[in-house]
Amino acid sequence: MTPDMKVTIAGVELANPLMTASGCCGYGEELANLYPLSKLGALVTKSITLKPRLGHPVPRTAETASGMLNAIGLANVGIDDFIREKIPFLAKQKTVVIVNVAGSAIDEYVEVSARLNDQPAVDMIELNISCPNVNEGGMEFGANSRLTEQSVAAVRKVFSRPIIAKLSPNVTSIADIADAAAQGGADAFSVINSLVGTSVDVDSWRPRLTNNKGGLTGPAIKPVALAMVNAVYERSRLPIVGIGGIATWSDAVEFMLCGATAMQVGTALFIDPFTPVKIVNEMKTYLKKKKISAARDLVGKVRKY
Amino acid sequence: MIKPACEDAYLIQSKDLRNSYYSLTFGSFSKAGQCRPGHFVHVQLPCSDVFLRRPMSVASVSRGKKEIEIILKVLGRGTRMMSDLKKGDRINILGPLGVPFRLPRRSQTVIMVAGGVGFPPLLYLATEMVAKGHDPVLIEFFYGGRSAGDIVEKPRIKKLGLKFHPVTEDGSLGSLGLVTQAVEEYITSRKGTVKPVMYGCGPEGMLKATDELGRKYGVGGQLSLEAPMPCGIGICLGCVVNLRQGGHARVCCDGPVFDIGEVIL
Numbered sequence: 001m002t003p004d005m006k007v008t009i010a011g012v013e014l015a016n017p018l019m020t021a022s023g024c025c026g027y028g029e030e031l032a033n034l035y036p037l038s039k040l041g042a043l044v045t046k047s048i049t050l051k052p053r054l055g056h057p058v059p060r061t062a063e064t065a066s067g068m069l070n071a072i073g074l075a076n077v078g079i080d081d082f083i084r085e086k087i088p089f090l091a092k093q094k095t096v097v098i099v100n101v102a103g104s105a106i107d108e109y110v111e112v113s114a115r116l117n118d119q120p121a122v123d124m125i126e127l128n129i130s131c132p133n134v135n136e137g138g139m140e141f142g143a144n145s146r147l148t149e150q151s152v153a154a155v156r157k158v159f160s161r162p163i164i165a166k167l168s169p170n171v172t173s174i175a176d177i178a179d180a181a182a183q184g185g186a187d188a189f190s191v192i193n194s195l196v197g198t199s200v201d202v203d204s205w206r207p208r209l210t211n212n213k214g215g216l217t218g219p220a221i222k223p224v225a226l227a228m229v230n231a232v233y234e235r236s237r238l239p240i241v242g243i244g245g246i247a248t249w250s251d252a253v254e255f256m257l258c259g260a261t262a263m264q265v266g267t268a269l270f271i272d273p274f275t276p277v278k279i280v281n282e283m284k285t286y287l288k289k290k291k292i293s294a295a296r297d298l299v300g301k302v303r304k305y
Numbered sequence: 306m307i308k309p310a311c312e313d314a315y316l317i318q319s320k321d322l323r324n325s326y327y328s329l330t331f332g333s334f335s336k337a338g339q340c341r342p343g344h345f346v347h348v349q350l351p352c353s354d355v356f357l358r359r360p361m362s363v364a365s366v367s368r369g370k371k372e373i374e375i376i377l378k379v380l381g382r383g384t385r386m387m388s389d390l391k392k393g394d395r396i397n398i399l400g401p402l403g404v405p406f407r408l409p410r411r412s413q414t415v416i417m418v419a420g421g422v423g424f425p426p427l428l429y430l431a432t433e434m435v436a437k438g439h440d441p442v443l444i445e446f447f448y449g450g451r452s453a454g455d456i457v458e459k460p461r462i463k464k465l466g467l468k469f470h471p472v473t474e475d476g477s478l479g480s481l482g483l484v485t486q487a488v489e490e491y492i493t494s495r496k497g498t499v500k501p502v503m504y505g506c507g508p509e510g511m512l513k514a515t516d517e518l519g520r521k522y523g524v525g526g527q528l529s530l531e532a533p534m535p536c537g538i539g540i541c542l543g544c545v546v547n548l549r550q551g552g553h554a555r556v557c558c559d560g561p562v563f564d565i566g567e568v569i570l
Contacts (some may be wrong), residue, residue, distance in 0.1 A: 023541075023542075024399045024540060024541065026539060026540050028562075030538050030540050030558070031540070033306060033308060034309070034538075054552070054553055055542065055543075055545075058532070058543070058544070058545060058546075059533065060542075060543055060545075061533065061535050061541065061543035063355075063356055063357050063535075064356070065356070066356055068356065068357060068535060069354060070535075070541070070543065072541075072542050072543070075542050075553070076546075081506075130550075149363065168326075169512075176451055186366050218356065247350075267535075268535065269539075269540060270357065270535040270536035270541050271309060271349060271356075271357065271358060271360075273311065273536075273538060273540070275397075278424070
């Protein structure tokens, strides 16, 4: 018997629990050249801001031990071009479309989200209140309970479909921030965004990123992400989308056991763009072997001491 | 756009070309036949020490045999590990990637500007042109390095029958100076008699000087750029360059080959 891979996030059914992470798959066009996007549970776009952004000067990525740093700086086409040039493509894809929304002020989140509310191709939005790479806004919202609640509540008024709040790990208590996002009206959480980090060249004494610091991602952060997913799971009843270093089927299973209903693959796409497709297939084999009929039965089942 | 393969290939030959240069030939790569001059492959090493793939331009292919050759210079951890690979070792190849060179018209005089480890894609381009019937004497192959040791695969380049112009900064081989100085002398001495097209690949300074020469003397052509690139397929936005017309281009998928004058170098 083929295991049931379907999961539901805030009433939206996904064909399987694997999504691409924001900032790691553009607007989907490049991956669509490699495989049908219907193989993904959902596609999460690059962060969209009100105005187009070129991002930070290069170098804006740096390799680290089992991971990488990035300070792309929310490079994106802006909401006008996104709607005009990218939405028509996304509307044709047979997958759930989640648009990541970023801003430097609450008004910007609201305006972008309101524009997306008029686009039926957008199934959900993910609020990036946790980007470590912009000087203004971004992580500031997600590091403060009051601002988190305010920004989610403001967007809630203009966006009628599900809102996922993307939470920052760069906080004292991620569960407290999750509470605030839920209070503001979030329907789900994605946990975690990248960890603030840096790296320095010992010859030039220069940071390896022109932004001087960036976000650490990849397998190096997986243990941190798992603990944070579990902390949010134990606090809140809202569904969690787990993110952080997922590269194999066993990584995905760990996230589900810790409380994630779905997972996003980010940095691993840079090593192997087929990663989410492979994970879905290999998870099926695992579930069959374990005689588990549905992937969702794994959620939160970690047997803690 | 070619759909790249993402698959394991095996080292079938490793040749030490001296001075930290190595030629590696990988077999069992199903898309070898689709690798054009200017394409690159993104190579994943079978060890956890090197996390990201490494972009390597294709130096030659053996279509029927599904083999591709890359030539590298050991510069860091990734290239060091690649040079240590043994016959039969497995690596994973994603490719072919990027936009390849546009081949010139057969009657055109072609100036190749190669600097250091930038020569492999131009070697492939020249080989392909000659194979397609381009008269080799129309190809002026300028190849610069710090000293004689940096100019590798000389017999192979000369065997194509093209005009070979080695240039070294210390004068230990060919003319003394920078490769772009030799190219400028060539262009000015032939001005008005030939209308050449130029192809360049090499270090940043060389590319910048080549681009300036192209614009100064009205010589069109293409340059192949290098950049650290995590993904190689356009999804991470880590390898952008500034375009003269404004905005960004991704080296990995909008390039690595760009027209002279297109990019702010």
